[in-house]
Amino acid sequence: MLMYAAMRGAHKEIFDALRDIPVIDAHEHIPPEERRIARDADVFEFFNVTGYHIEHELYRAGMDQQSYLQLFDRNRSIPERMAILEPYWQRCRGTLFGRHVRLSVEKFYGFDDITPDNAQAISQRMKSSNCAGLYKRILRDACNAECAITQCGTADFASDTVKAVVPAPFACVNITRENLVSPKADGSGGMRGYEEGWTAIAVPGFAVPPQGFSRYLECVEEYVNQSRRMGAIGVKMYALPWGVPDRTAAESGFMHVCGGGMLPEYGDNPLRDYVWDVIADICGKLGLVVCVHSGFGGDWRYLRPSSLLSVVRRHPSVHFDVYHLGFPWVNEAAMLAYANRNVSLDLCWLHVISQGMVIDAMRMLADILTPGQVIAFGGDGIMAEKAYGHLLLSKENVAAAFAGIVNEGRMTLENAVDLARRWYYDNPKEIYGL
Ligand SMILES: [Zn+2]
Numbered sequence: 001m002l003m004y005a006a007m008r009g010a011h012k013e014i015f016d017a018l019r020d021i022p023v024i025d026a027h028e029h030i031p032p033e034e035r036r037i038a039r040d041a042d043v044f045e046f047f048n049v050t051g052y053h054i055e056h057e058l059y060r061a062g063m064d065q066q067s068y069l070q071l072f073d074r075n076r077s078i079p080e081r082m083a084i085l086e087p088y089w090q091r092c093r094g095t096l097f098g099r100h101v102r103l104s105v106e107k108f109y110g111f112d113d114i115t116p117d118n119a120q121a122i123s124q125r126m127k128s129s130n131c132a133g134l135y136k137r138i139l140r141d142a143c144n145a146e147c148a149i150t151q152c153g154t155a156d157f158a159s160d161t162v163k164a165v166v167p168a169p170f171a172c173v174n175i176t177r178e179n180l181v182s183p184k185a186d187g188s189g190g191m192r193g194y195e196e197g198w199t200a201i202a203v204p205g206f207a208v209p210p211q212g213f214s215r216y217l218e219c220v221e222e223y224v225n226q227s228r229r230m231g232a233i234g235v236k237m238y239a240l241p242w243g244v245p246d247r248t249a250a251e252s253g254f255m256h257v258c259g260g261g262m263l264p265e266y267g268d269n270p271l272r273d274y275v276w277d278v279i280a281d282i283c284g285k286l287g288l289v290v291c292v293h294s295g296f297g298g299d300w301r302y303l304r305p306s307s308l309l310s311v312v313r314r315h316p317s318v319h320f321d322v323y324h325l326g327f328p329w330v331n332e333a334a335m336l337a338y339a340n341r342n343v344s345l346d347l348c349w350l351h352v353i354s355q356g357m358v359i360d361a362m363r364m365l366a367d368i369l370t371p372g373q374v375i376a377f378g379g380d381g382i383m384a385e386k387a388y389g390h391l392l393l394s395k396e397n398v399a400a401a402f403a404g405i406v407n408e409g410r411m412t413l414e415n416a417v418d419l420a421r422r423w424y425y426d427n428p429k430e431i432y433g434l
Contacts, residue, residue: 007396010403010413017417018395024428025139025148025387027165027291027323027348027378032157033135036384041126043119044071044081046101048382057098061091078123082116089114096352096393103389107142135161138384143391146425148384149432151236151291154201158231163434165234165291166201166227168279169220175263175271180209180216180254201226209258213251220275224282233432235283239294239303239326240266242311243273250274266302280311284318289432291346294326294333296353305333312340319431321346321375327353330361338368344431345369348378351394362401366411366419372430376423398423 007015030036047068049056058068067084070076092098093113106112109125129137139145139161147163155164170179203226206219224235253263253271263269283290294305305326312320320343326333327350337343345365350358365374377394379387402416411419428434 007399010406010416011399013413014402014406014416014420015395015399018399018420018424020144021421021424023143023145023377023391023424024375024432024434025143025145025377025379025391026321026346026375026428026432027380028148028150028384028387029152029380029382030135030148030150030162030384031152031382032162033132034157037130037132037134040074041130042074042078042123043114043126044085045126045383046105046114046386047071047085057092057095058085058088061088063088078119079116082119086116096355100352100386100389100393103392104385104387107388108138108385135384138388142388145387145391146429147434148387149233149378149428155227155230155232163432164227164230164232165236165289166232168235168237168276169223170272170275174265175257175269177209177257177260180257201230213254216254217275217278220278221282224279224286224288228286228288232288233434234289234291234321235279236291236293237276237279239292239305239307239322240269240272241302241304241307242276243268243270244310245274245277246270247274266299277311277314280315280318284315287433290315290318290320292320292322293324294322295324295329296327296349297324300328304329305336308336308343309340312336312343316342318342319344321431323378323380324349325358325361327357330357334361334364334368337365337373341370341373344373344375344427346375346378347394348375349380351377351397352390355393355397355400358397359401359404362398363404366402366405371419371422372427374423375428375431376420 047058070084071081073081093102102113105114105122108129109122111118111122114122139148147161149163149165151165151167153167155166158164201223203219203222205215206223210216210219227235249270250273253269257263257271263271280290292308294303297303305322308320308322322333322336322343323346325345325347333345337345347358376398377391379390381387381390398420402411402420405411406413406416
């Protein structure tokens, strides 16, 4: 049995009280279950991360991109791929990333580590359980998660267990003629092995850049409407520097792109400023949440929560769920929510980035925000199993943050557990209308 943090007193009491509470996993990238089980499973799925994250643990441990991609090459044997992985995994099996992977492997496949000796056996056990009902067994039975909200490029799979958030058109790319019409360059959001078979969000006439800016805006509107009809509960954007929307400037940007030009991902982009503003409006009308990536990832210097202030204020009746506390711009995210009641802070991913950072941050959030403005957990992964280990670590963290407040005499143990329940369950349920 893997050890959790050595907990005592209020920390342990709160953790124990949270151990089996109902939760909502508020942000994932897991593919639809039917696609997960249609693909042969093996142990390397635990290392499948969204896109090509240079920030990923294995890269920081020294692995190069080519070696990383070889982990997913099914033409190579499991021992051969383990030999590639092992030197780097040795360096990160004790990190937070390593801990949440190992907690999950232990829970579902019975080994407390991934080693050259057991990789074959873990893969075999994964194959045996890779069948219908997998997500229910992981999310409902093991995590007590009523549902997971996933963003994986489409929305054709929404069910009781899995809900969808869709990417806004040209969510986070340099805008060229080619991706003017595409929510993202690749529909699966960069998940190795799941690129095929996506049901695109169908908008007639949106397959090629539509004739004229007005027609383009109609297509954007239809994209959001169609996403809603398919079951989406939110649209995802990025905390890029949002300028004031200007239709004339946006139209000339559109013509520039249609003529073969490019508008930048970072920096002035009047087309995106305008179109995203239109989308935020539509989300308000349809009751969709605007989900916003902020901080860590890509060029995080540009992904600051404070960039959202003007758009949040222009749309007071739209709810903005801001991801990742803008890490490293944590104080800006806290300030954005403190100053705007239509903003919630979604702590997805943070619990496996830094326990120290997120514990300190949660103590501040409990002080300055109203109880309804924080969502405690989202796994932010491609593999559903990893939500389990991630959720456990998040509960260590929430319990540590609140225990500090309890020990200072500023909150009772009972209040701490009540607040945690809100953050894990009531808030995502209310914010996303589940
Ligand atoms: Zn994410």
